Amino acid sequence: MTGLLESLKEVLIVLVEPEDPLNIGSIARAMKNLGYRKLVLVNPAIGWRKKAEITARKAADILDDAVECDSLTEAVEGSTLVVGTTAKTGGPRAVVRKVVDADLFFSGFKWSPAGIAIVFGRESIGLKVDELAMCDVLIRISTDIQYPTMNLAVAAAIVMYELRRSLKYKTKTAKPPHPKLRRELINCIEELTKRAGYPEFKRKSAALLLRRVILGCAPHMLTHEECERIVGLLRKATRRIGGSYASQAR
Amino acid sequence: MTGLLESLKEVLIVLVEPEDPLNIGSIARAMKNLGYRKLVLVNPAIGWRKKAEITARKAADILDDAVECDSLTEAVEGSTLVVGTTAKTGGPRAVVRKVVDADLFFSGFKWSPAGIAIVFGRESIGLKVDELAMCDVLIRISTDIQYPTMNLAVAAAIVMYELRRSLKYKTKTAKPPHPKLRRELINCIEELTKRAGYPEFKRKSAALLLRRVILGCAPHMLTHEECERIVGLLRKATRRIGGSYASQAR
Numbered sequence: 001m002t003g004l005l006e007s008l009k010e011v012l013i014v015l016v017e018p019e020d021p022l023n024i025g026s027i028a029r030a031m032k033n034l035g036y037r038k039l040v041l042v043n044p045a046i047g048w049r050k051k052a053e054i055t056a057r058k059a060a061d062i063l064d065d066a067v068e069c070d071s072l073t074e075a076v077e078g079s080t081l082v083v084g085t086t087a088k089t090g091g092p093r094a095v096v097r098k099v100v101d102a103d104l105f106f107s108g109f110k111w112s113p114a115g116i117a118i119v120f121g122r123e124s125i126g127l128k129v130d131e132l133a134m135c136d137v138l139i140r141i142s143t144d145i146q147y148p149t150m151n152l153a154v155a156a157a158i159v160m161y162e163l164r165r166s167l168k169y170k171t172k173t174a175k176p177p178h179p180k181l182r183r184e185l186i187n188c189i190e191e192l193t194k195r196a197g198y199p200e201f202k203r204k205s206a207a208l209l210l211r212r213v214i215l216g217c218a219p220h221m222l223t224h225e226e227c228e229r230i231v232g233l234l235r236k237a238t239r240r241i242g243g244s245y246a247s248q249a250r
Numbered sequence: 251m252t253g254l255l256e257s258l259k260e261v262l263i264v265l266v267e268p269e270d271p272l273n274i275g276s277i278a279r280a281m282k283n284l285g286y287r288k289l290v291l292v293n294p295a296i297g298w299r300k301k302a303e304i305t306a307r308k309a310a311d312i313l314d315d316a317v318e319c320d321s322l323t324e325a326v327e328g329s330t331l332v333v334g335t336t337a338k339t340g341g342p343r344a345v346v347r348k349v350v351d352a353d354l355f356f357s358g359f360k361w362s363p364a365g366i367a368i369v370f371g372r373e374s375i376g377l378k379v380d381e382l383a384m385c386d387v388l389i390r391i392s393t394d395i396q397y398p399t400m401n402l403a404v405a406a407a408i409v410m411y412e413l414r415r416s417l418k419y420k421t422k423t424a425k426p427p428h429p430k431l432r433r434e435l436i437n438c439i440e441e442l443t444k445r446a447g448y449p450e451f452k453r454k455s456a457a458l459l460l461r462r463v464i465l466g467c468a469p470h471m472l473t474h475e476e477c478e479r480i481v482g483l484l485r486k487a488t489r490r491i492g493g494s495y496a497s498q499a500r
Contacts, residue, residue, distance in 0.1 A: 150280065
């Protein structure tokens with residue numbers, strides 16, 4: 001168990017354009033409370049640090065080590081899995097907003113958490129559609145329908161707590177696909193949907209759906225080797241379709 | 251499930267002498283997010299309301315309905331179970347600080363949560379020893395040893411989340427001992443320890459221990475009827491010991 005809890009130190013906690021620096025500080029404190037270390041800030045407000053220190057208390061070291069990025073793409077580069085968070089759940093046909101409860105997801109999560117990124121959106125509007133589409137899986141906290149929107153720092157603490165709790169009874173974890181292989185899988189899927197001749201508007205959502213099913217399919221988490229086999233299959237199928245994909249567009 | 255989640259509305263969230271009204275507001279918001287309604291404040295700072303509204307956002311109704319009390323005894327009067335929270339765990343021989351992890355406790359919790367009180371202490375020092383001794387069970391959030399003290403509002407949100415989560419897969423709950431029977435059990439135990447001739451300093455901790463074992467013994471939660479039988483037994487044993495208990499003091 002200790003070893004697994006240690007792996008929380010290698011999880012990225014990514015805040016996209018946080019509006020209130022007090023929340024950055026609160027999250028830093030909760031990170032240190034719960035054994036996390038790596039904070040990544042995408043475009044935080046200039047001068048966030050001073051206010052964040054008020055709520056960070058004894059977690060100023062987390063703020064010291066925080067990495068600032070210009071985009072979410074840059075922030076999650078090299079992650080084994082990108083886990084987005086949202087308060088809004090889509091309907092049964094939603095793709096971009098296909099959401100799973102945090103406790104269900106993490107209890108089925110079989111990889112070491114080292115290397116994953118958990119992404120939290122703005123206090124006001126959360127993650128934008130193009131940011132949601134960058135996530136391999138979307139999770140939510142089960143809330144009351146009357147008032148589902150939690151404070152950012154509280155939501156982040158609950159999600160971090162939930163991942164930590166899920167490790168308590170696990171003794172070993174599987175090897176996740178290497179970040180490069182994850183990238184390759186995503187490329188393969190996109191190539192396949194192009195070659196299959198889907199029109200642009202359908203293509204993106206079909207590709208995202210397939211990617212979410214393959215990468216975020218707890219409790220049947222793919223190992224690195226299994227992912228390699230699926231990439232192999234997709235590549236072969238894509239090659240079979242052959243050259244010009246535009247011709248088959250419906 | 252819906253019925254059980256509804257019962258969260260009847261859980262008391264008790265804050266003992268909260269020092270920062272912003273935390274009162276944050277907790278009110280998290281309560282509304284997670285389906286709780288009843289906030290009880292023991293000696294809050296005068297004029298807490300105005301600041302609390304800032305963080306409560308759309309949960310001002312929780313603040314409107316908050317009950318103010320002068321003491322913890324008054325606050326938990328009539329509860330079926332008093333659940334205290336603490337960041338400090340005692341050693342293996344601790345009685346007052348005998349603590350169980352929140353997730354373990356709630357996953358074994360078999361009663362309807364309606365009527366229980368969850369008690370949170372001050373930001374600076376938590377609950378005092380005499381307040382801890384009023385609790386039938388003490389729970390904690392598993393944290394990193396480097397920095398175990400969480401922000402009050404974050405800790406409260408995690409505990410409320412944990413109780414809510416634990417209800418997700420339960421279909422029915424047992425009937426807890428009536429608050430009057432709980433009071434009777436506590437009296438019986440105290441009477442027994444007196445009659446058994448324990449010296450004062452031993453008596454209190456022995457009584458608390460027995461009370462915690464009997465009332466807080468998830469996953470073997472006593473039903474009302476079982477509690478009646480234990481009270482009957484203790485009463486009979488106490489009667490057998492007979493009149494003057496001071497004579498047997500060691």
